[in-house]
Amino acid sequence: MTATPASSPPGNTERLTVRTRTSVLAQLRDRIAGDVYGPGDAGYLDARSGFNRLDVHRPAVIAVPANHFDVVEAVRFATEEDLRVAVQATGHGTGRPADGGLLINTSRLSSVSINPITRTARVGAGATWRTVVDAAAPYGLAPLMGSASGVGAVGSTLGGGFGWLGRRFGLASDHMRAADLVTPDGTPIRVTDTSHPHIFWALKGAGAGGFGVVTSMEIALVEVSTVYAGNLFYPVADAEEIIRRFRDWAPAQTDELTSAVAVLNFPPTDDVPAPLRGQSLAVVRGCWSGDLDAGRAIVDEWRAWRAPLVDTWDVLPFAAIDAVSMDPTEPMPVMVTTEWFDDLPDAAIDIVADRVRPAPASAPLIVCGEIRHSGGAIARGAEHAPNDRGRTGRFLLELVAAVPDPHVALAVESTLRVTRTELAPYVTGAAFLNFTAGTERVARAADAFSAAHRRRLDEIKSAVDPANRFCHGDI
Ligand SMILES: Cc1cc2nc3c(=O)[nH]c(=O)nc-3n(C[C@H](O)[C@H](O)[C@H](O)COP(=O)(O)OP(=O)(O)OC[C@H]3O[C@@H](n4cnc5c(N)ncnc54)[C@H](O)[C@@H]3O)c2cc1C
CATH class of the missing domain: 3.30.43.10 (Uridine Diphospho-n-acetylenolpyruvylglucosamine Reductase, domain 2)
Incomplete structure (x- = not known):
C-alpha cells in the first residue's frame, strides 16, 4: 500500500x-x-x-x-x-x-543538554546548531553540523546534514541515536533502533516533516575541538582551472579533510568582509580535523602552486566553523538546487563556472556554486541509510540563487533549470534533500532515495500517517 x-x-x-x-x-x-x-x-x-x-x-x-x-x-x-x-x-x-x-x-523548544559520558546531546526541536556546538565545545565534543550554525539541528539532521566533518564521520543523520516523536495521530513515542526500528530508520535522513513532529532528538557527538580550516580565494577568471585542479587533488586526501571548491559572488554589503565585498571569486575551502601540521602541509600544496588573493586557512576552534562558509545569517529569499556527480568531467566544470560567474556588467543570479568533495564516511553510510541515492557519489554540487525581487523569480528559476539541463549528461540524477528548498524540494525529494528505499519509506508512511496529515514533508 x-x-x-x-x-x-x-x-x-x-x-x-x-x-x-x-x-x-x-x-x-x-x-x-x-x-x-x-x-x-x-x-x-x-x-x-x-x-x-x-x-x-x-x-x-x-x-x-x-x-x-x-x-x-x-x-x-x-x-x-x-x-x-x-x-x-x-x-x-x-x-x-x-x-x-x-x-x-518549534522555535521555543530550544533546550540542549550534553552527556559527556555517552558523548551525546539531547536537542530540542527548535535548537539551532549554534546552541549545540556551544554546549558541546567545553567537553571537547562537536556535533555533525553543516556549514551554518543558524540552521535547525533537528530539521537539518532529519534531512541529512552534510558538514565539514562529513568525510570523517558521515552525515548528521547517521548519528541520530533516538527521537521523541509525536505521531500524526497525536501519540508520543520514543523512537530507537529497538523500539520502532522502521520509523527510526526512516527518520535518519528522510524524516523532515513527513512522519510527525520530533520534539527532541538524541545525537552522537564526536571528539573534535580544534581544526585547521578556511578559504583560499583566487581570481574568478581562473575558476575552471581551479575546479579541475581541485577535482584531481581532493580525492587523494584522507577522510580528515572535508573540502569544497566554489565560485562565489559576494554582495556589496557591509556584512561582507572588505576584501571580498562585491567580488566574484573562486574559492578552495574546507576543514581538516587531524594533526594540525599535516593539515597546514596539504593546504601549502595550493599556496605553492599559486599564491591566493586572500588566505584565511588557520587553526580554529570547531565552534568557529561558520567562518569557513560565511553563510548569510539574515533572512533572505533564495532558491537552491543540487546534483550528485560520480565523476566531474571538464565539460561539467565549464558549465558550473560559466553559469555561476556573472557576465561582465550583469548582476549575478546564482550567488554560490559550491562543489563539495564527498566520499569517505558519507559514502560508507549510504547502504543502510534511507537517503542512499547519490551518497556514494564523489562530488555534491549546490547552487544557490538569490531572488532579491519577486519579479526576477521566473528568471532565476529558469537559470537554475537551464543549468541542470546542461549538466544532465554528467550527473547521477540523485538529490541531496538539504540542498533543495521550496518547490525544488517538493519536486526532487523522491530523487534522494533508491527505488527500494522509497518503497520501504512509502510503507512506513502509510502505517504511521494513513491520512497523509503530514503532507508537507519530504515523504
Ligand atoms: C545558509 C544555509 C546553509 C546551509 N548549510 C547546510 C549544510 O552545510 N549542510 C546541510 O546538510 N544542509 C545545509 N543547509 C540546509 C538545511 O540543513 C536544511 O534546509 C534543513 O532542512 C533546515 O532545517 P531547519 O529545521 O532549520 O529548517 P525548517 O525549514 O524549519 O525545516 C526544514 C524541514 O524539516 C522539517 N522539520 C523541522 N523540524 C522538524 C521536527 N522537529 N519534526 C519534524 N520535521 C521537522 C520541516 O517540516 C521542513 O520540512 C543550509 C541551509 C541554509 C539556508
Missing part, C-alpha cells in the same frame, strides 16, 4: 476558515501553554516567517508550543479539526507551504 499522494492532502480549509473566526483558536489556546495565532493576529506574521523569505506559509492556525505536551495537544487538535500539519523550526528548508493547515513552530 502506498501513502495518499501529497498532492491530494486531507483537510477542510474552508470549514476551518469560518470556524477560526469563532471558537477554534480559543479552544487550542485553552489546551496549550504556548501561543496560538490565526491570520490577522499580532504575532502571526513573525511566527510563520523563516530564514527563506521566498517560501511563505499561509496557515489557518499557528501553534508555538512551549513544551512537548503542547505538541501532543496541537497534533490531536489538528486530527479533531481535520487539518493538515506542517512543522517549522528556522525556515531554512521549507518544503510544501502549510497553506490552510496548522503550522507548528
Whole structure:
C-alpha cells in the first residue's frame, strides 16, 4: 500500500476558515501553554516567517508550543479539526507551504543538554546548531553540523546534514541515536533502533516533516575541538582551472579533510568582509580535523602552486566553523538546487563556472556554486541509510540563487533549470534533500532515495500517517 499522494492532502480549509473566526483558536489556546495565532493576529506574521523569505506559509492556525505536551495537544487538535500539519523550526528548508493547515513552530523548544559520558546531546526541536556546538565545545565534543550554525539541528539532521566533518564521520543523520516523536495521530513515542526500528530508520535522513513532529532528538557527538580550516580565494577568471585542479587533488586526501571548491559572488554589503565585498571569486575551502601540521602541509600544496588573493586557512576552534562558509545569517529569499556527480568531467566544470560567474556588467543570479568533495564516511553510510541515492557519489554540487525581487523569480528559476539541463549528461540524477528548498524540494525529494528505499519509506508512511496529515514533508 502506498501513502495518499501529497498532492491530494486531507483537510477542510474552508470549514476551518469560518470556524477560526469563532471558537477554534480559543479552544487550542485553552489546551496549550504556548501561543496560538490565526491570520490577522499580532504575532502571526513573525511566527510563520523563516530564514527563506521566498517560501511563505499561509496557515489557518499557528501553534508555538512551549513544551512537548503542547505538541501532543496541537497534533490531536489538528486530527479533531481535520487539518493538515506542517512543522517549522528556522525556515531554512521549507518544503510544501502549510497553506490552510496548522503550522507548528518549534522555535521555543530550544533546550540542549550534553552527556559527556555517552558523548551525546539531547536537542530540542527548535535548537539551532549554534546552541549545540556551544554546549558541546567545553567537553571537547562537536556535533555533525553543516556549514551554518543558524540552521535547525533537528530539521537539518532529519534531512541529512552534510558538514565539514562529513568525510570523517558521515552525515548528521547517521548519528541520530533516538527521537521523541509525536505521531500524526497525536501519540508520543520514543523512537530507537529497538523500539520502532522502521520509523527510526526512516527518520535518519528522510524524516523532515513527513512522519510527525520530533520534539527532541538524541545525537552522537564526536571528539573534535580544534581544526585547521578556511578559504583560499583566487581570481574568478581562473575558476575552471581551479575546479579541475581541485577535482584531481581532493580525492587523494584522507577522510580528515572535508573540502569544497566554489565560485562565489559576494554582495556589496557591509556584512561582507572588505576584501571580498562585491567580488566574484573562486574559492578552495574546507576543514581538516587531524594533526594540525599535516593539515597546514596539504593546504601549502595550493599556496605553492599559486599564491591566493586572500588566505584565511588557520587553526580554529570547531565552534568557529561558520567562518569557513560565511553563510548569510539574515533572512533572505533564495532558491537552491543540487546534483550528485560520480565523476566531474571538464565539460561539467565549464558549465558550473560559466553559469555561476556573472557576465561582465550583469548582476549575478546564482550567488554560490559550491562543489563539495564527498566520499569517505558519507559514502560508507549510504547502504543502510534511507537517503542512499547519490551518497556514494564523489562530488555534491549546490547552487544557490538569490531572488532579491519577486519579479526576477521566473528568471532565476529558469537559470537554475537551464543549468541542470546542461549538466544532465554528467550527473547521477540523485538529490541531496538539504540542498533543495521550496518547490525544488517538493519536486526532487523522491530523487534522494533508491527505488527500494522509497518503497520501504512509502510503507512506513502509510502505517504511521494513513491520512497523509503530514503532507508537507519530504515523504
Ligand atoms: C545558509 C544555509 C546553509 C546551509 N548549510 C547546510 C549544510 O552545510 N549542510 C546541510 O546538510 N544542509 C545545509 N543547509 C540546509 C538545511 O540543513 C536544511 O534546509 C534543513 O532542512 C533546515 O532545517 P531547519 O529545521 O532549520 O529548517 P525548517 O525549514 O524549519 O525545516 C526544514 C524541514 O524539516 C522539517 N522539520 C523541522 N523540524 C522538524 C521536527 N522537529 N519534526 C519534524 N520535521 C521537522 C520541516 O517540516 C521542513 O520540512 C543550509 C541551509 C541554509 C539556508
